[in-house]
Amino acid sequence: EEKKATYPEDVYTMLSMFRSHCPKARIVWLAAWYGWGENYTAIESACTKLGLDLVDIRDLSTLAENQSAIGNTYTKPDGSKDTITNGGVASHPGDLGMKRIAERVIKLLEGYM
Numbered sequence: 001e002e003k004k005a006t007y008p009e010d011v012y013t014m015l016s017m018f019r020s021h022c023p024k025a026r027i028v029w030l031a032a033w034y035g036w037g038e039n040y041t042a043i044e045s046a047c048t049k050l051g052l053d054l055v056d057i058r059d060l061s062t063l064a065e066n067q068s069a070i071g072n073t074y075t076k077p078d079g080s081k082d083t084i085t086n087g088g089v090a091s092h093p094g095d096l097g098m099k100r101i102a103e104r105v106i107k108l109l110e111g112y113m
Contacts, residue, residue, distance in 0.1 A: 004038065006081060007038075007039060007042050008042035008045065008046070010042075011042045011043055011046045012045075012046040012049065012050075015027065015029075015046050015047070015050050015052060016050060019050055019052070026053065026107065026112065027050075027052045027053070028052070028053045028054075028055060028105070029043055029047055029052060029053070029054050029055070029057065030055045030057060030101070030105065031043050031044075031054060031055070031057065031058070031059065032056075033057060033060075033061045033092070033093065034061070034063070036058045038060070040058065046092055055101075055104050055105055055108055055110055056104075057100075057101050057104060058102075060093070060097055060100050060101060061093075061097075065096055065097075066094065066096055066097030066098075066100060067090065067091055067092065067093065067094055067097060068084055068089070068090045068091070068092055068093065068094035068095075069084065069090050069094065070084055070085060070087065070090045071083060071084065071088070072084045072090070072094065
């Protein structure tokens, strides 16, 4: 509860530190696959106040087609394959979800060119 109470201020403080140490950097926050119900407003507010970019992926997280699934396979860093057997792991973005997230980031970055 203590962390939740200070989260908006903590987010703003962290982003302010990034901005002050890297004043010319393009800072982008990608949010939010998990926990966006309580946290998104604080993130959005801090980004707006500091003029930072925010890529909103909340809607993508709510669609099962964007999530992985139990039974899907993935490639480990050593090149071996494994099967997803855990529901928590399966709730992360799958290939389509990752593609859609990437498309949003690319669209934002293209605006800089």
